[in-house]
Amino acid sequence: MEHFRPFSAARRAALRFAGLSAGAAFTAAAQSHQSGLQDVIPPPPHLANARLPNGKSQSEEILKQEFAKNLSDSRELTELARTLQEDLEKEDRFVLSLATLKKLDDIEKIAKRIRSRLKH
Numbered sequence: 001m002e003h004f005r006p007f008s009a010a011r012r013a014a015l016r017f018a019g020l021s022a023g024a025a026f027t028a029a030a031q032s033h034q035s036g037l038q039d040v041i042p043p044p045p046h047l048a049n050a051r052l053p054n055g056k057s058q059s060e061e062i063l064k065q066e067f068a069k070n071l072s073d074s075r076e077l078t079e080l081a082r083t084l085q086e087d088l089e090k091e092d093r094f095v096l097s098l099a100t101l102k103k104l105d106d107i108e109k110i111a112k113r114i115r116s117r118l119k120h
Helices: 009-035 058-090 098-119
Strands: none
Touching: 058 098
């Protein structure tokens, strides 16, 4: 008879990834907030001088919007990670609810969204 493991290797890896993703996303957002827009890669030449009808720089406005989205997503990510931890502490070691698995998927999606905005 095989020994029963409460979580499969994939689930353990997903749980580790969720914790690391939440921490990395929160750290990236905090570092981005600290450095402001000073360390941002300059926009491509065709957008460097693009102006909106109100006279503001288009690239500057895009960066501001992305920064706000990153902050919002990082807050959501930390809240999901906190509730995930609470759920794991409440649940039996042999059972993992579908809601908890959905939270893991949501954490991964949010982390990917933040990462994609920070990379481009």
